[in-house]
Amino acid sequence: MLDLAIAGATAVTPGGVLARDVGVRAGKIVQVAAPGNLESAATTIDARGMLLLPGAIDAHTHLDAEMYNAHTIDDFESGTVAAAAGGVTSIIDYAFQPDGGTLADAIAKWHAKAVRRAVIDYGFHVAILDPSPATIAEIASVAERGVTSFKIFMMRGFEARARDFMRAFRAVADAGAMLTIHAEDEHVIGYCTERLLGAGKFAVANFPASRPPLSEAAAVERGLAMASSADAPAYFVHLSSAGALSAIRRARARGQTVLAETRPIYLYLTEERFLEPNAEKYVGFPPLRSERDCEAVWEAIADGTIDVLATDHCSWNLAHKSAPDRFTRIPPGMANLETLVPMLYSEGVVKRRLPLARFVDLIAANPARIFGLYPRKGAIAEGSDADLIVFDPNRQVVIRSHQMHSRADYDVFEGFEVTGWPRQTISRGEVVAIDRQSAARAGRGLYLERARFNSAWRSL
Numbered sequence: 434m435l436d437l438a439i440a441g442a443t444a445v446t447p448g449g450v451l452a453r454d455v456g457v458r459a460g461k462i463v464q465v466a467a468p469g470n471l472e473s474a475a476t477t478i479d480a481r482g483m484l485l486l487p488g489a490i491d492a493h494t495h496l497d498a499e500m501y502n503a504h505t506i507d508d509f510e511s512g513t514v515a516a517a518a519g520g521v522t523s524i525i526d527y528a529f530q531p532d533g534g535t536l537a538d539a540i541a542k543w544h545a546k547a548v549r550r551a552v553i554d555y556g557f558h559v560a561i562l563d564p565s566p567a568t569i570a571e572i573a574s575v576a577e578r579g580v581t582s583f584k585i586f587m588m589r590g591f592e593a594r595a596r597d598f599m600r601a602f603r604a605v606a607d608a609g610a611m612l613t614i615h616a617e618d619e620h621v622i623g624y625c626t627e628r629l630l631g632a633g634k635f636a637v638a639n640f641p642a643s644r645p646p647l648s649e650a651a652a653v654e655r656g657l658a659m660a661s662s663a664d665a666p667a668y669f670v671h672l673s674s675a676g677a678l679s680a681i682r683r684a685r686a687r688g689q690t691v692l693a694e695t696r697p698i699y700l701y702l703t704e705e706r707f708l709e710p711n712a713e714k715y716v717g718f719p720p721l722r723s724e725r726d727c728e729a730v731w732e733a734i735a736d737g738t739i740d741v742l743a744t745d746h747c748s749w750n751l752a753h754k755s756a757p758d759r760f761t762r763i764p765p766g767m768a769n770l771e772t773l774v775p776m777l778y779s780e781g782v783v784k785r786r787l788p789l790a791r792f793v794d795l796i797a798a799n800p801a802r803i804f805g806l807y808p809r810k811g812a813i814a815e816g817s818d819a820d821l822i823v824f825d826p827n828r829q830v831v832i833r834s835h836q837m838h839s840r841a842d843y844d845v846f847e848g849f850e851v852t853g854w855p856r857q858t859i860s861r862g863e864v865v866a867i868d869r870q871s872a873a874r875a876g877r878g879l880y881l882e883r884a885r886f887n888s889a890w891r892s893l
């Protein structure tokens with residue numbers, strides 16, 4: 434007897450897009466069968482006319498984070514409720530090494546934030562802010578405990594300690610872990626910002642000019658050279674520009690192991706938004722780019738240059754975003770966990786004919802493969818966790834911030850008309866959201882201890 438059967442859907446499986454019924458027992462997928470061939474079940478979801486997708490994995494979130502002397506609006510409860518409502522069943526959040534503290538301190542602090550709050554499963558990356566010998570010595574034991582990815586920022590205090598950071602790159606690779614890199618050149622940004630502020634250009638309309646596309650391309654090139662010298666695989670977060678993506682392609686052609694992520698805002702919004710009133714709400718690092726860069730990101734989504742779409746969910750209210758008197762003081766980021774899946778379906782699959790298999794790679798299979806969760810997560814396969822989206826490909830939704838589950842009081846995609854939305858989100862066999870309403874209990878989410886990076890990830 435199955436606990437749950439999902440019958441009648443078209444399923445996106447590792448073997449193709451097929452009519453398949455899925456049977457669940459004890460939180461796992463135990464049967465993936467041709468229609469009408471499941472064992473009997475205690476509960477059956479009639480999914481005729483629906484797509485069945487693996488639950489999405491958002492590999493880049495910032496819940497309950499502190500920056501710019503403020504605290505993000507979403508904690509692990511509201512953030513994961515929003516995630517579940519949008520079809521996301523796992524997140525990997527960034528724990529930050531505290532000032533004067535260890536990586537273990539960071540992870541302990543993040544466990545305390547997530548436990549008793551998360552409604553879906555969660556893992557952690559850890560950001561290395563102080564690449565001291567003591568920190569570097571800690572990397573292997575942190576990876577041993579299932580935190581198998583380490584982030585470095587190239588834009589704050591990186592240059593003064595670049596060689597120490599390279600030692601950290603090597604230690605991360607030695608530990609079999611993944612290095613994630615925020616690539617923006619701190620000197621290009623520093624120079625451009627100084628020029629703008631010196632000329633009295635404080636308004637947010639000047640923000641994109643303070644962090645031009647070249648600052649990203651330059652940092653990606655240098656990050657690639659450093660990772661290659663340290664013989665470390667590298668994953669570049671939220672790439673936004675044509676130049677950076679070309680650098681990734683060239684590195685792959687040279688045989689370097691390099692992974693690439695982008696984030697939704699670079700696909701759906703361009704820099705003209707900074708001329709709108711309340712344009713502070715669009716500020717994130719790097720900035721929104723030109724139409725040409727936007728098209729380059731779409732091309733990279735389609736041709737496989739980009740491996741992962743992740744939100745960088747970092748939520749603020751409009752009051753936080755619009756208070757500062759100059760663009761350098763606006764806290765970066767925005768809430769967008771709930772729209773990750775439906776927006777890519779609507780703008781990508783429906784409008785640009787992105788194949789369903791590629792769609793699922795970007796939001797589920799690839800983040801699972803790269804970050805040591807596959808095939809437990811990211812696949813509709815026997816033995817995998819029953820993390821699933823029953824997705825209605827015809828549902829029309831106009832995005833309205835007051836209907837979203839983030840506590841943020843605005844949505845950067847306000848007014849977008851979307852075709853396709855999750856009907857049910859299922860986490861380990863349990864319906865955690867239905868018809869855009871949360872059905873989950875706070876604290877039911879489990880911590881994900883992740884495996885090490887498998888360099889054969891593309892063939893997993």
Ligand SMILES: [Zn+2]
Pocket residue numbers: 493494495745
């Ligand atoms: Zn981030």
